[in-house]
Amino acid sequence: xxxxxxxLTVNETMVEVETTPNRRLLDILRDDLxxxxxxxxxxxxxCGACTVLMDGKAVNACLVIAPQAEGxxxxxxxxxxxxxxxxxxxxxxxxxxxxxxGFCTPGMLLAAxxxxxxxxNPSRDEIREGLAGVLCRCTGYVQIFEAVxxxxxxxxx
Amino acid sequence: MLQPFSYACPKDTEEALVLLNNxxxxxxxxxxxxxxxxxAKRLPSNPLVVDLSHLDELxxxxxxxxxxxxxxxxxxxxxxxxPHIQQGAPLLGQACRRVGTPQIRERGTLGGNIVHASPAAxxxxxxxxxxxxxxxxxxxxxxxxxxxxFFRAPYQTEIWSVELLVQVSLQxxxxxxxxxxxxxxxxxxxxxxxxxxxxxxxxxxxxxxxRIACGAAAPTVFRAHQAESWLAGxxxxxxxxxxxxxxxxxxxxxxxxxxxxxxYKQPVLATLVERALxxxxxxxxx
Numbered sequence: 001x002x003x004x005x006x007x008l009t010v011n012e013t014m015v016e017v018e019t020t021p022n023r024r025l026l027d028i029l030r031d032d033l034x035x036x037x038x039x040x041x042x043x044x045x046x047c048g049a050c051t052v053l054m055d056g057k058a059v060n061a062c063l064v065i066a067p068q069a070e071g072x073x074x075x076x077x078x079x080x081x082x083x084x085x086x087x088x089x090x091x092x093x094x095x096x097x098x099x100x101x102g103f104c105t106p107g108m109l110l111a112a113x114x115x116x117x118x119x120x121n122p123s124r125d126e127i128r129e130g131l132a133g134v135l136c137r138c139t140g141y142v143q144i145f146e147a148v149x150x151x152x153x154x155x156x157x
Numbered sequence: 158m159l160q161p162f163s164y165a166c167p168k169d170t171e172e173a174l175v176l177l178n179n180x181x182x183x184x185x186x187x188x189x190x191x192x193x194x195x196x197a198k199r200l201p202s203n204p205l206v207v208d209l210s211h212l213d214e215l216x217x218x219x220x221x222x223x224x225x226x227x228x229x230x231x232x233x234x235x236x237x238x239x240p241h242i243q244q245g246a247p248l249l250g251q252a253c254r255r256v257g258t259p260q261i262r263e264r265g266t267l268g269g270n271i272v273h274a275s276p277a278a279x280x281x282x283x284x285x286x287x288x289x290x291x292x293x294x295x296x297x298x299x300x301x302x303x304x305x306x307f308f309r310a311p312y313q314t315e316i317w318s319v320e321l322l323v324q325v326s327l328q329x330x331x332x333x334x335x336x337x338x339x340x341x342x343x344x345x346x347x348x349x350x351x352x353x354x355x356x357x358x359x360x361x362x363x364x365x366x367x368r369i370a371c372g373a374a375a376p377t378v379f380r381a382h383q384a385e386s387w388l389a390g391x392x393x394x395x396x397x398x399x400x401x402x403x404x405x406x407x408x409x410x411x412x413x414x415x416x417x418x419x420x421y422k423q424p425v426l427a428t429l430v431e432r433a434l435x436x437x438x439x440x441x442x443x
Contacts, residue, residue: 001161001203021164021206022195044193045261046346057234057263063192064264065185067164068210111259132345133258 008069010035011079017066025069026050026061029076037077037106041135048134051107052076058114058133077106080113088154089113089147098147100138107134112148120155122148159195163205170214170323174296176207177319184321186210186230187264189257190273215268215323220245225287225327229268233280234259236267245329248283248354251337255279258346268322271304275348276311277373279339282354284327285370285380286335291316292324299323308377333358333366334441336433340425349373351426353405355433359441362393369405369433374426375412381405384430398434402427 006017010033017032029035029052041049043062050061053075080087086094089109099105108131115122115130122130127148128141136144167173176182182205185191194200209215209230216230218241225245227236233253236242242250256262256270256279270280271291281304289304293316307315316322336355341347352372358365367388369381384404391397406427410419 002163004164020161022159022161024159024192027158043196045189045257048258048260051260058260059264060260063188065159065164065188065192065195065206067166068185068188068208070166114259130259133260135346 004067006066006070008071009073011074011076019066021065021067023066024062025052025054025064025066025074028066028069029061029074035076035078039103039106041103046135047104048107048111049104051110051134053110053114056114056117058111060133075110075113077109080109087113089116089151092147092151092154093144096143096147096150098139098143099136104134104136108136108144112151115148116152116155121152124149159192160198160200161203162195162200163203164208165205166208166211170212170294170321171296173207173209173212174294174319174321176205177321178296179205181205182207182318184209186266186269187232189261189265190269209321215321218242223329225329227267227325227327229266229271229322229325231267233257233262233265233267233270236280237262246283246287246327248286248335248337248356249280249327252279252283252339252352252354255339255347255349267325271307271325272314272316272322274308274312274314274377276376276378277349277352278378279349279352279372281308281378282352282370282372283337284325285378286354286356286368287327287330289325289327291322292326293317293320294323295320305380311376330356330358330368332441333368334437334439336436336438336440338429338433338436340429351422351429353426353429353433355430355437357393357434357437357441359393359438362442364388364391364393367401367434369401369430371405371409371426371430374409374422379408379412381408381430383408388434393434393438395431395435398431398438399427401434402430405430 039049041047045060045063217228219226233256237253333356338353340351356368406423
């Protein structure tokens with residue numbers, strides 16, 4: 001298989017990766033760039049554990065073939081905190097006990113960021129809809145919704 | 158890891174069509190269906206994956222007096238958010254809002270939903286209600302097919318492997334009221350068990366024209382023509398809508414035969430049709 005050279009911006013850093021077409025954005029992030037915050041769950045676009053932002057939109061990194069990430073801007077959970085300070089969503093997840101095992105948390109945070117970037121004052125129903133693409137199997141969703149509501153208040157300041 | 162494949166990134170539709178002449182070539186747009194097949198290693202060995210996702214010429218939305226012209230690369234999210242769709246084809250907007258998850262809606266495209274041809278594809282019943290037709294292009298030329306005759310069987314359509322769907326044209330239905338019903342097992346990440354899209358044009362309480370399309374009910378999406386013609390000229394009312402529902406269920410059974418799910422689907426489809434007609438009549442009456 002032919003090698004391809006990819007150029008993308010990950011968490012505001014330009015990177016160049018040599019790879020083969022049959023790898024996914026998820027593999028590039030986890031295996032080539034050591035950004036293991038992005039998780040692999042189902043691998044078929046249903047669980048949302050691999051959610052990242054691509055050009056500002058929440059996508060399943062398991063469904064993006066590597067060459068389609070060429071020239072894109074990717075944000076992963078590692079890019080949320082700035083200068084040693086947690087992102088307001090991360091802080092709100094901590095304060096609202098919005099995770100237990102933490103496996104879905106990176107995906108939840110990025111799906112929530114995509115939602116708040118679109119709508120900084122979502123209703124509970126809009127939050128439910130915005131996070132519907134990430135499955136949590138242990139905390140339950142209520143604390144997660146509360147965390148997003150708390151973060152939304154910060155967002156508006 | 159996905160099965161090995163070659164990748165091509167054509168600069169325009171013309172080049173994409175030349176690449177599709179390679180045996181085993183497969184177009185990719187949002188990848189929400191194709192990547193799953195690549196992961197399951199279900200495609201013939203070393204296919205050529207032809208990337209369309211960056212082709213702006215397939216990504217457009219134009220409105221004329223009587224038609225909406227949609228590029229196949231519009232995503233479900235873009236369609237759900239578009240004021241043109243909300244006004245000119247609200248059924249399609251509602252259907253797109255319910256596809257998969259927000260992540261799938263950002264990537265999955267109208268064209269992909271059509272040519273993948275799942276019997277439960279969300280965009281298809283609204284497209285049939287709007288008498289959509291599809292423009293198919295190959296290196297040899299262009300042809301148009303009505304949506305109503307495009308779907309042959311589950312996951313099988315009339316498109317040739319060397320063709321691309323390059324435009325979806327919808328008839329605007331001014332003055333119609335619309336109804337949409339979708340039955341799913343759960344609210345999120347749900348694949349529709351039954352879909353009904355309906356449109357009614359009324360004169361007072363009399364039905365001038367009725368359109369009903371059903372998804373996930375038979376091997377392919379279909380228009381319930383018998384019920385539609387039976388409804389024409391009748392006065393709106395609970396009893397009429399109930400009877401129309403029964404007629405649609407009978408058409409489903411004509412198409413699919415009696416299957417294990419029929420004792421469930423027969424009364425449920427009838428009820429969904431009744432509700433969709435009720436909704437459409439309420440909207441048509443303003």
